[in-house]
Amino acid sequence: MIDERQQERASLYALELLEGAEHAQFETDLAQDRELQSLVGVLRNASAALAHCANPARPPAGLKDRILASIDEAAEVAAEANPVIRPPLSSFRQFIPWAAAACFALIATWFGLRAMTARSETDALRNLNRLGEITLQSSRQQLEAERIVTQHLRNESAREFAAATANLEQARALLGAREQQLAEVRTQLANRDQLVTEREQLLAAARREVRARESEVTALVNRVDALTGASADVGRQLGGANLRIAQLTNALKTQGDLAEFKITTLASLLKNSPQALAVAVWDPAKQEGVLKIEKLPALAADQDYQLWIVDPQYPNPVDGGVFTVEPASGAARFQFKSKQPVAAVNAFAVTLERKGGVPKAEGPFVLLGK
């Protein structure tokens, strides 16, 4: 049973369409398969019948004669190469001519054999020539097939190259666009970096300012605390002084003379000692008094505090005397007398004077009370 593939190869072989290795393989199969040989035979007959489908055409009348003349000419050439052997003579006298003829025949035979040999060689050469033609034809067909395949591959390669070139151009254009975008992004990043740097500088300045403000606030808080503490002390001192005044007032009242006494509280005029305080009690009858002082600044060695009594009848305050205070507490109790008779007391004042005092106030006022 011959399968379809072998039938196909047999059909192509019958039409001489098999080439190269396929042709050689099929001939090998053909030599070993009688059934395949039979199929090839009938397929050859069928394919040969296609010749009847050519446009009908009459061969020229002289063609047959030309063919027959060609083979006759070939036959004559062959006949010329064959010697004519004559029958031998019977008489002895004719021996010599027969001998000559025999020699001639031998020579002719030799030439004939040479001619046959030459003809065989010619046939062999013709066969070789035919084989060469077939080989050449096969090679041409193979070369043509390879040329067609190569051309096809070349065309395919050219198309692929064109496509690759187009893709490359697109990729380059895309790359250019991306590079441009990248440059823009880099510019934006640089601008943002600069902005960030400026913001950081502003932030650092703001932080420094905040720290300075914090320091100021801390100092202010400390100062407020200090002032609060000082105010509390002053309050306590005022409370104590008022209590003392009340006690003294009560004591004077008990003595019956309190209505005649002039009691005055002197306040500090010093910026560096605002808490300084003094209370003066004047007895007009005795023309003397007592001054109670607290928290006056300590005096230098060449200075004294001097008390002045302001009486409207005199153009200048009346000298009340000089006194000093305890350096540590700034406190003192000074009992004084006026240098001149005092009728009415409008105010008491304390000034800072040179050691021993002066007849007329020269130094700065330290305390004043009306």
Add this chain to the structure above:
Amino acid sequence: MPSSLSCCLDGLSGAVLVHKAGAPQSAPEWMSAPVSSPSPEDRQRIDAQLLQRVAQRDRHALAELYDRFSGPLYGAALQIVRDPTEAQDVVHDTFVSLWEKAATFETTRGSAFAWAVTLTRNRAIDRVRMRRRRAELLEAAAPGDFGYDESGPGNSGDAAARGEEARAVRAAVAGLPAEQRRALELAFFGGLTQEEIARQLAAPLGTVKARIRRGLLKLRDTLAPRS
């Protein structure tokens, strides 16, 4: 334009032509009026016997083979080479080869007619390939160029000269599907390779091979002797 093989569509009625054995000096068969219709096996047997006589250097046998074969051989050669002078040379060379190589003929490899057609076709294709470049051949081998000329000499007054075998073949080919007929036509007359036929038909190579196989097998079955 109708194809060459489409000629088989023309009428099959009319006188029945036959191969004739013997009568070496008789007129060509395709020109004679037949009186009987031998079977295909008889025709092949007679052809083989004539070829055996040719192998024995019988020029009369060669003359008779010429009368039996020259019509289709010349028509096929002319169809391929497209030149009457070259077609004559092809047929001349074919019969000289038959004269010289008749002794090598083997009936198992096909009929005598098939052998003669093969010799003719090979020589014709060789001449075309030598004469033209391959591209020119491909151009000339366009399917349209194989059209059968309805107005040719064989269509009008020579119907009786084509012979019964030619009629049978044409009828068988006409019965093939068009694509099989086209593939066989390009393969036989075009001298094209398988790949070239596939390109001409714009069909895959495997399809073309299958068409050739089916067409040739169907032709074989149609032309097979009826028992």
